[in-house]
Amino acid sequence: MAINCSGDLLINSDSGSTFQSYGVRSFCTFNGTNGSIAGSGNVSSITRHGTGDYTCNFSNAMPNSNYAVAGSMVGQTDNGSTHSQFIGAHANQNGRKNTTGFRFGFVHNGGAAQDFNVSTVAAFL
Numbered sequence: 001m002a003i004n005c006s007g008d009l010l011i012n013s014d015s016g017s018t019f020q021s022y023g024v025r026s027f028c029t030f031n032g033t034n035g036s037i038a039g040s041g042n043v044s045s046i047t048r049h050g051t052g053d054y055t056c057n058f059s060n061a062m063p064n065s066n067y068a069v070a071g072s073m074v075g076q077t078d079n080g081s082t083h084s085q086f087i088g089a090h091a092n093q094n095g096r097k098n099t100t101g102f103r104f105g106f107v108h109n110g111g112a113a114q115d116f117n118v119s120t121v122a123a124f125l
Contacts, residue, residue, distance in 0.1 A: 025067060026058055026123040032073065032106065032115035049103075052113030056121055057101040065097045067125040073106050073116035 002010045002018070009021040028040040035048040047055040096103070104121060108114040 022124060024122045025062060025125045026056070027121070028056060029118065029120045031117060032119040033117065038118075048115075050113070051115055052106045053103070054105070054119075055101055055103045056123070058099075058123075061099040062123070062125060063099070064125075065099055067097065067123045069097065069102055069104065069121060069123050071104060071106065071119070071121040073120065074118040 001012070001021075004010055009023075010018045011021050012018050024041070026040075026042040028043040028046060029038045030036060030040075030046045031038065032048075032052070032054070035046040035054065037043065037046060042059050043056055044059040045057045047057065049055065102123070105113060106116060106119060
């Protein structure tokens with residue numbers, strides 16, 4: 001690892017090349033059924049608006065709203081089998097990304113909104 005004169009963190013890929021590292025600015029693992037946080041960084045709370053519909057609230061505001069959001073979840077189907085799905089968290093008609101947080105949703109494979117036991121979101125800038 002090295003820090004260049006611009007203050008960028010560079011990582012050696014062991015193939016002879018270095019690249020700039022981009023860190024996560026916010027992350028959270030939470031219970032989607034009640035919004036309780038299991039672990040987080042720069043997240044003050046998760047607001048649950050309804051089934052599969054949440055807002056992630058930042059502890060410290062982002063410098064702008066041009067960040068990327070990713071999410072994943074693990075849960076159980078009605079018959080008790082475990083499944084997981086990766087989904088991009090999305091701004092919906094009820095909210096958008098802003099410097100203090102973002103509203104997002106999780107859906108089941110069939111497209112219906114759903115809560116998941118273990119839900120994770122992260123914001124990258």
